[in-house]
Amino acid sequence: xxxxxxxxxxxxxxxxxxxxxxxxxxxxxxxxxxxxxxxxxxxxxxxxxxxxxxxxxxxxxxxxxxxxxxxxxxxxxxxxxxxxxxxxxxxxxxxxxxxxxxxxxxxxxxxxxxxxxxxxxxxxxxxxxxxxxxxxxxxxxxxxxxxxxxxxxxxxxxxxxxxxxxxxxxxxxxxxxxxxxxxxxxxxxxxxxxxxxxxxxxxxxxxxx
Amino acid sequence: xxxxxxxxxxxxxxxxxxxxxxxxxxxxxxxxxxxxxxxxxxxxxxxxxxxxxxxxxxxxxxxxxxxxxxxxxxxxxxxxxxxxxxxxxxxxxxxxxxxxxxxxxxxxxxxxxxxxxxxxxxxxxxxxxxxxxxxxxxxxxxxxxxxxxxxxxxxxxxxxxxxxxxxxxxxxxxxxxxxxxxxxxxxxxxxxxxxxxxxxxxxxxxxxxxxxxxxxxxxxxxxxxxxxxxxxxxxxxxxxxxxxxxxxxxxxxxxxxxxxxxxxxxxxxxxxxxxxxxxxxxxxxxxxxxxxxxxxxxxxxxxxxxxxxxxxxxxxxxxxxxxxxxxxxxxxxxxxxxxxxxxxxxxxxxxxxxxxxxxxxxxxxxxxxxxxxxxxxxxxxxxxxxxxxxxxxxxxxxxxxxxxxxxxxxxxxxxxxxxxxxxxxxxxxxxxxxxxxxxxxxxxxxxxxxxxxxxxxxxxxxxxxxxxxxx
Ligand code: SF4
Numbered sequence: 055x056x057x058x059x060x061x062x063x064x065x066x067x068x069x070x071x072x073x074x075x076x077x078x079x080x081x082x083x084x085x086x087x088x089x090x091x092x093x094x095x096x097x098x099x100x101x102x103x104x105x106x107x108x109x110x111x112x113x114x115x116x117x118x119x120x121x122x123x124x125x126x127x128x129x130x131x132x133x134x135x136x137x138x139x140x141x142x143x144x145x146x147x148x149x150x151x152x153x154x155x156x157x158x159x160x161x162x163x164x165x166x167x168x169x170x171x172x173x174x175x176x177x178x179x180x181x182x183x184x185x186x187x188x189x190x191x192x193x194x195x196x197x198x199x200x201x202x203x204x205x206x207x208x209x210x211x212x213x214x215x216x217x218x219x220x221x222x223x224x225x226x227x228x229x230x231x232x233x234x235x236x237x238x239x240x241x242x243x244x245x246x247x248x249x250x251x252x253x254x255x256x257x258x259x260x261x262x263x
Numbered sequence: 264x265x266x267x268x269x270x271x272x273x274x275x276x277x278x279x280x281x282x283x284x285x286x287x288x289x290x291x292x293x294x295x296x297x298x299x300x301x302x303x304x305x306x307x308x309x310x311x312x313x314x315x316x317x318x319x320x321x322x323x324x325x326x327x328x329x330x331x332x333x334x335x336x337x338x339x340x341x342x343x344x345x346x347x348x349x350x351x352x353x354x355x356x357x358x359x360x361x362x363x364x365x366x367x368x369x370x371x372x373x374x375x376x377x378x379x380x381x382x383x384x385x386x387x388x389x390x391x392x393x394x395x396x397x398x399x400x401x402x403x404x405x406x407x408x409x410x411x412x413x414x415x416x417x418x419x420x421x422x423x424x425x426x427x428x429x430x431x432x433x434x435x436x437x438x439x440x441x442x443x444x445x446x447x448x449x450x451x452x453x454x455x456x457x458x459x460x461x462x463x464x465x466x467x468x469x470x471x472x473x474x475x476x477x478x479x480x481x482x483x484x485x486x487x488x489x490x491x492x493x494x495x496x497x498x499x500x501x502x503x504x505x506x507x508x509x510x511x512x513x514x515x516x517x518x519x520x521x522x523x524x525x526x527x528x529x530x531x532x533x534x535x536x537x538x539x540x541x542x543x544x545x546x547x548x549x550x551x552x553x554x555x556x557x558x559x560x561x562x563x564x565x566x567x568x569x570x571x572x573x574x575x576x577x578x579x580x581x582x583x584x585x586x587x588x589x590x591x592x593x594x595x596x597x598x599x600x601x602x603x604x605x606x607x608x609x610x611x612x613x614x615x616x617x618x619x620x621x622x623x624x625x626x627x628x629x630x631x632x633x634x635x636x637x638x639x640x641x642x643x644x645x646x647x648x649x650x651x652x653x654x655x656x657x658x659x660x661x662x663x664x665x666x667x668x669x670x671x672x673x674x675x676x677x678x679x680x681x682x683x684x685x686x687x688x689x690x691x692x693x694x695x696x697x698x699x700x701x702x703x704x705x706x707x708x709x710x711x712x713x714x715x716x717x718x719x720x721x722x723x724x725x726x727x728x729x730x731x732x733x734x
Contacts, residue, residue: 073577074456074556078691082698083670087327087341089301089348101698139457142490142556143691145392146299147408168460168492169392172423173408227283227424236283239410243287243418244312246279250420253278253289254316259382260291263513263520 057238063160063180064205065132067215069193070122075136076143077170081152083144094148095155099123123156127200132159135193137186141170150174160206162213162222164189175228178237182206182222184213191218208232265531267428268497269463272403272528276386278420285422291385292319292402293415294371295358297349298326298672299390303413304352315419317357321380322349324362325370327672330635330662333363342673356416369638369664372396372606376480377640379509383498383525388415393606393688395486398495399479400502401528403463405492426493427461427537432468435544440723442616443478444608444686444706446470448550448560450542451489456558459491462537465530466496470544476505477612484607485688488557497529549722551593552690552704554581559690560704563721567591584692585701586680594719596703598684600677601632601714602695603659603707605669605687609637613686613707614645618653620711620725626658627717633660633675635667659714671696684713 085097103121110118122128134153140163141149150173153161160180174181184192195215196202205214206222208229213222231237243250254260266274278287293316300322307314314320327342337343346363353360361367367374372393375381383401387394392406411421431454433446451458464486471479479496486494496502503522506512513521548562559581561567569589570579582589587596603609603617614634626632634654636642642664645651651661668675669687676696677683683695683702690702703719712720 072580073574076556076689076691078670078689078694082693083672083696086298087345087672089345090305091302101693104698139460139490142456143392143487143689145390145406145408147410150408165457165460167457167490169406169408169487173410176408176410225424227281227285230283231285234283236281239281239422240306240310240414240417242281243414243420243422246287247315247418250278250287250289250315250418253276254419257275257289257291258524259385259521260319263517263524 057235058178059235060178060180060232061209062205062207063133064203065159066128066130066201067133067135067192067196067204068122068128068131069135069196071137071193073138074142075140077141077146077149078143080141080149081146086146086148091148091151091155094152098152098156130157132157133204133206134158134161135189135196136161136163137189138164140166142167145169145173147173147177150177150179154179162189162192162206175231175237176239178232180206180208180232182213182224184220184222188220191220264535265533267465267530267534267536268401268495268528269403269426269428269465269493272384272386273425281422285424287420288386288423290388290415290419290421292380292387294375294387294389294394295320295322295412296326296371296391297324297345299409300352300412301345301348302409303416304356306413307416312417314356314358314416319419320358320416322353322358322360323368323371323374324349326666326670328363328665329673330665330667330675333663335363339674366639366643369640370606370609370666372484373610373637373641376400376476377509377638379506379512382506382512383502384528388421392487393484395492395494396480396484396606398483398486398493399476401495401498401525403493403495406487426463428465429459429462429538429540430465430467430536431540431542433466433470433542433544434468435470437470437544437547440549440708440726441547442706442708443474443481445547445550446542446544447482447485448552448557448704449547451485451558452550452560454489454540456488456556457490459486459489462491463493463495464489464491465536466494471496472499475612476501477610480610481607485557488688498525549706549709551709551719553585553587553593554578555584555690555692557688557690557704561593563594563719565593567593594721596719597682598630598703598713598718599681600683601626601630601710602635602668602683602685602687603633603710604635604637604667606637607688608686608707609635609641611641611644614641614650617707617711618650620708620722621657621659621715622653624657624715626714630714630717632658632714633662633668635662636664638664668695670694684710684719686710
């Protein structure tokens with residue numbers, strides 16, 4: 055079992071503004087009713103997208119900005135740009151699974167909610183953080199030119215875009231996991247079974263106190 | 264230098280430091296349910312692996328089960344599929360399952376404690392963010408995703424980063440009509456919904472020490488709504504008394520030995536914390552959320568905030584979704600639905616408290632009110648006390664156990680843009696099953712009050728009436 059080694063992520067980006075975007079919005083609960091993750095890419099932000107489509111239809115001239123996940127210019131993007139506390143709430147892995155299946159390979163945020171961050175790492179979806187002003191810089195750049203190609207270099211801790219270079223942070227263990235393929239942890243956790251059993255054996259509650 | 268409970272539990276369960284620097288942590292108890300596990304079992308099957316510790320893995324069904332008409336197959340084909348899949352997985356891998364029809368079925372965070380599975384000093388994992396609930400017993404309990412569920416099934420371990428500890432002391436006496444729910448909503452409002460990122464929250468102080476296990480569970484349950492993946496209370500006599508005699512709790516001499524060990528796991532008096540916060544209980548009031556995350560809340564006497572300052576955009580967005588105006592008092596907001604239940608407030612003491620408010624009253628015209636006990640055991644205990652009759656007489660629906668309208672994965676959903684007074688834990692957009700549904704979080708007593716009057720109501724006023732004679 056060897057997982058992909060991820061050193062860089064390169065591609066077009068999709069800016070999604072807003073703070074505290076929770077996993078109920080990323081993947082509404084009704085799409086969790088399945089025994090596989092297949093097809094989740096179709097339902098990313100479904101309710102938010104629908105609400106915007108409806109509002110646009112009701113608008114007097116019928117034109118407003120579509121939801122970024124619906125906007126033609128962002129189709130095929132692989133880097134998601136978001137603000138503070140992205141992925142708050144429910145631990146549903148269906149949220150990062152849906153994003154990854156949609157094509158997202160890396161997320162640049164001001165900050166992440168902890169469980170979402172961990173779940174993303176578990177599926178090799180690179181999450182890095184940058185300062186609010188740098189995130190805004192990237193968002194504005196992509197909004198002006200959706201064809202701009204961004205490159206995130208995990209080792210250097212940099213995100214490069216035409217005419218800008220910004221520092222991004224990534225905890226050491228995350229960087230190492232992604233770069234060495236250790237983000238697929240099961241094999242690693244299973245290969246020292248004796249040591250695991252030894253820990254289990256000394257726990258009072260597993261041996262009748 | 265003293266240690267915190269978190270450090271003690273961590274040290275005891277640490278297997279090794281992984282090459283990446285993360286900790287390989289042994290999981291003492293793994294709780295599973297139908298929604299976040301099918302893909303994990305599939306991964307085991309694909310790789311030909313067995314479950315490492317089926318003896319430390321327990322399953323139930325809660326998220327998608329109907330709360331009436333529970334005969335099989337369920338009307339909802341996809342729900343039936345998920346339950347059938349869990350049944351097959353538990354059979355194939357030798358895991359006990361508390362299924363529909365079993366007296367032990369219920370919301371995973373309600374049954375773990377009831378059965379005595381949840382004990383001090385354990386590491387507990389479950390594919391659900393409210394696993395923090397179990398911290399009420401002095402366990403270190405994590406919510407995990409499906410890939411980590413796979414890891415725990417396959418190895419009984421997870422790879423995780425160490426956490427800092429913030430001690431939150433709640434001191435003094437809570438005024439009448441102010442409950443554990445109001446305490447935790449206040450903490451989240453003050454520290455922020457991402458304030459707990461990277462932290463475990465240790466809840467301490469005399470107000471917490473006086474609380475029952477049910478109340479402590481309400482507090483720990485919502486740690487994650489403040490961004491803290493783990494929340495806990497140090498084990499004490501209240502904890503031990505709760506556990507004594509429960510099916511999976513140690514019995515006889517073993518209980519005496521366990522108690523000594525449990526006591527030793529509590530944070531030392533000279534433990535050093537990464538941060539400390541104090542909350543004065545006497546200043547608290549009943550709290551209601553006005554927005555679309557659990558930190559957007561105000562006291563019942565308060566007014567919906569202005570969209571101003573750095574949060575202008577998110578406040579304006581929340582107000583427009585909720586259909587509220589800046590400056591409007593929250594009291595008096597009309598509600599369409601009242602929901603009492605969930606892993607936050609679906610236990611017996613919650614139902615008793617709410618029943619005390621509705622006894623002899625009627626649900627307001629046009630309000631749909633339902634009570635969904637957190638487990639079959641809660642349901643039966645409540646029925647023995649006649650609480651079902653109290654609720655039914657008042658016009659509430661009395662349902663079977665499950666998550667129900669907390670997340671609307673079963674037939675219990677809001678419709679259109681209904682406003683729901685809810686004793687659950689999340690008011691995210693679309694949370695209760697309608698993409699435009701609106702949720703107001705509050706204590707079960709406040710939900711009961713709203714059901715009776717048809718609008719957001721200060722429960723302290725009704726409690727006043729109760730003392731004046733009704734009771
Ligand atoms: S009651 Fe709600 S929050 Fe609790 S486990 Fe069920 S769905 Fe999750």
